[in-house]
Amino acid sequence: MGHSRLICSQLLCSCLLLAALLVSCLVIITSATNDTDRLALLAFKAGITSDPFGSLNSWNDSTDFCRWYGVRCGRRRHRVTVLDLNSHRLSGPISPHIGNLSFLRELSLQNNSFFLEIPSQIGQLRRLQNLDLSNNSLTGEIPRNISGCSNLVYLLIYYNQLVGGIPVELGSLSHLSTRIFCSYNGLSGIIPQSIGRLTKLEQLALGANKLSGTIPPSVFNLSSLTGVDVRENQICGNLPEDIGFTLPNLQFFSIFDNQFTRSIPSSISNSTNLTVLDLTRNELSRKVPSLANLHNLQRVLLSFNYLGSGGSNADDMSFLCSVENLTPEY
Numbered sequence: 001m002g003h004s005r006l007i008c009s010q011l012l013c014s015c016l017l018l019a020a021l022l023v024s025c026l027v028i029i030t031s032a033t034n035d036t037d038r039l040a041l042l043a044f045k046a047g048i049t050s051d052p053f054g055s056l057n058s059w060n061d062s063t064d065f066c067r068w069y070g071v072r073c074g075r076r077r078h079r080v081t082v083l084d085l086n087s088h089r090l091s092g093p094i095s096p097h098i099g100n101l102s103f104l105r106e107l108s109l110q111n112n113s114f115f116l117e118i119p120s121q122i123g124q125l126r127r128l129q130n131l132d133l134s135n136n137s138l139t140g141e142i143p144r145n146i147s148g149c150s151n152l153v154y155l156l157i158y159y160n161q162l163v164g165g166i167p168v169e170l171g172s173l174s175h176l177s178t179r180i181f182c183s184y185n186g187l188s189g190i191i192p193q194s195i196g197r198l199t200k201l202e203q204l205a206l207g208a209n210k211l212s213g214t215i216p217p218s219v220f221n222l223s224s225l226t227g228v229d230v231r232e233n234q235i236c237g238n239l240p241e242d243i244g245f246t247l248p249n250l251q252f253f254s255i256f257d258n259q260f261t262r263s264i265p266s267s268i269s270n271s272t273n274l275t276v277l278d279l280t281r282n283e284l285s286r287k288v289p290s291l292a293n294l295h296n297l298q299r300v301l302l303s304f305n306y307l308g309s310g311g312s313n314a315d316d317m318s319f320l321c322s323v324e325n326l327t328p329e330y
């Protein structure tokens with residue numbers, strides 16, 4: 001009798017403990033759940049006008065939003081840290097409510113058909129590190145509020161229909177360290193000098209826009225750069241004499257189809273990692289320097305310039321003899 005009563009009270013005890021544990025668990029979960037993200041995601045979904053693969057079908061109230069397709073939450077908080085819906089043929093505007101996902105670190109919407117403007121509320125995402133909106137149909141300007149994304153590491157917005165200038169404010173995003181890809185848009189104006197403050201920037205691609213003016217000296221000063229691509233713009237000026245000293249890590253350099261003048265600096269041979277050098281369709285003249293040091297060079301494109309027009313020197317094109325295993329393309 002006494003024995004079983006003891007067991008009974010022990011059982012009761014454990015049951016009570018378990019219940020208490022469950023209740024406190026629930027309290028923790030509910031207090032950690034912030035409805036802001038769920039509402040923001042639903043607002044994002046409401047903006048979608050076409051979802052041919054049904055990618056957002058799981059975005060309904062039968063499932064916790066952290067388990068919705070393309071959504072990832074952080075381990076500590078019940079907050080969205082990643083929204084990755086790349087290549088799903090989604091179309092519609094990007095809802096301004098996206099700015100309420102205040103813990104977002106990655107927004108990958110590339111390779112869809114998002115249209116209208118990039119909402120300026122994106123600037124509220126101060127934890128955002130990776131922003132990829134490339135290959136959509138976005139119009140309007142790059143919002144200046146993007147300067148609020150103070151932790152941005154890369155910015156990929158190529159293949160859209162963006163217009164207006166490159167915001168000066170980009171230069172304040174000191175974490176921008178890998179890539180700024182803005183190619184294939186309708187961006188105009190000059191390349192802001194402030195870009196030269198991004199001392200960790202590795203790749204700058206601004207090709208196929210309507211940019212004019214010169215490349216600021218501060219940009220030629222970014223020794224971290226491995227790739228510079230400003231092809232198909234209306235950029236003028238000359239390549240600085242010390243380009244090979246200031247950009248020693250350069251691998252890819254294209255100024256194809258612009259209005260660069262004067263000669264190709266001989267210091268270019270100090271950028272020893274160079275693999276692609278495309279200077280086609282400019283107004284470069286005079287002697288082509290020796291490229292003999294550039295052992296990694298795979299493509300050199302120099303046609304449609306005034307090279308070799310130096311007059312007095314018969315050896316203006318003698319660089320050809322100095323390049324091994326290399327087929328110059330014209």
Ligand SMILES: *[C@@H]1O[C@H](CO)[C@@H](O)[C@H](O)[C@H]1NC(C)=O
Nearest residue numbers: 033034035036037100102103
């Ligand atoms: C949810 O998070 C947002 C932004 O982080 C904050 O403004 C709001 O007060 C939070 N709400 C609750 C109920 O915690």
Ligand SMILES: *[C@@H]1O[C@H](CO)[C@@H](O)[C@H](O)[C@H]1NC(C)=O
Nearest residue numbers: 036039040041043097099100
């Ligand atoms: C996003 O935040 C703004 C400002 O706090 C608020 O007015 C709006 O209702 C929020 N959006 C959603 C979908 O909750």
Ligand SMILES: *[C@@H]1O[C@H](CO)[C@@H](O)[C@H](O)[C@H]1NC(C)=O
Nearest residue numbers: 057058059060061062063067
């Ligand atoms: C809601 O989402 C679940 C998966 O999370 C899915 O199985 C279900 O079909 C969805 N409901 C609707 C009405 O789409």
Ligand SMILES: *[C@@H]1O[C@H](CO)[C@@H](O)[C@H](O)[C@H]1NC(C)=O
Nearest residue numbers: 086087088089110111112135
């Ligand atoms: C882009 O999306 C299409 C499907 O819409 C897919 O076939 C293609 O592989 C994607 N391209 C990239 C570069 O992801």
Ligand SMILES: *[C@@H]1O[C@H](CO)[C@@H](O)[C@H](O)[C@H]1NC(C)=O
Nearest residue numbers: 087089111112113135136159
């Ligand atoms: C852009 O996306 C379309 C699908 O929406 C795809 O067919 C195309 O290959 C993509 N282009 C690039 C350059 O990724």
Ligand SMILES: *[C@@H]1O[C@H](CO)[C@@H](O)[C@H](O)[C@H]1NC(C)=O
Nearest residue numbers: 099120121122123124144145
């Ligand atoms: C954009 O930034 C400006 C100033 O930085 C601010 O006044 C404005 O409220 C922001 N707009 C949005 C939608 O975040």
Ligand SMILES: *[C@@H]1O[C@H](CO)[C@@H](O)[C@H](O)[C@H]1NC(C)=O
Nearest residue numbers: 196216217218219220221222
């Ligand atoms: C280039 O960098 C050097 C030192 O790294 C600095 O002294 C100089 O002012 C910079 N020039 C420009 C145009 O930014």
Ligand SMILES: *[C@@H]1O[C@H](CO)[C@@H](O)[C@H](O)[C@H]1NC(C)=O
Nearest residue numbers: 247248249250270271272273
């Ligand atoms: C060139 O590339 C190599 C290997 O990728 C790298 O270690 C080196 O730092 C680069 N820069 C120069 C100036 O050689």
Ligand SMILES: *[C@@H]1O[C@H](CO)[C@@H](O)[C@H](O)[C@H]1NC(C)=O
Nearest residue numbers: 244245248267269270271293
């Ligand atoms: C540039 O290259 C030349 C020829 O190889 C070399 O003599 C010179 O020291 C290099 N200069 C710098 C600053 O690396």
